[in-house]
Amino acid sequence: MPKSNTQIAMQSLINQIKATIPLNLAEAQLCQGQCLGCSKKMLEMLDAEISYWQFSDVIPSLKDLKHLENIGQRTYKILKRNHLLS
Template identity: 50%
Template sequence: MTQRKPNTQQAMQQLISTIEQQIPLNIAEAAICLGKCCGCPKKMLEMLDSELSYWRSAVPDITPGFADLKQLEKLARRTHRLFCKNGLITA
């Protein structure tokens, strides 16, 4: 029996869930801005949180396209990489 591929709405929900597990979205601002900063993890987190909020509310009504999935994934990867670089999370 073959496994069916998820539609884009299901894929977006899975992507959101994975991002929420991998990136601490509720980290305190004081913890983000401690010490030396490479890039601005605070701004990246704000952008990512904004996109996630949009897609959480939009997915039931809007069918995301592959470009939407790719854009959110790219933003999440950049945020994750920046958090790792700044020592906020480990890879």
């Protein structure tokens, strides 16, 4: 069965997120000093979403793509704000 355009777009988005956001930061790194938004919870939520889409047979909709993109952007902003990204 050929992949749909949204499946290809979802995989591309996942690859982009994985290249930009370190999903495997240690809890000791995440929870140090002042916290401006919970990096740990955002990373867990993002990782769960990515895992779902990587192992699901569901064809993603444009809404699903936008949802994952939004979670990725929010996670990136929080990690940046908490000085966990350069």
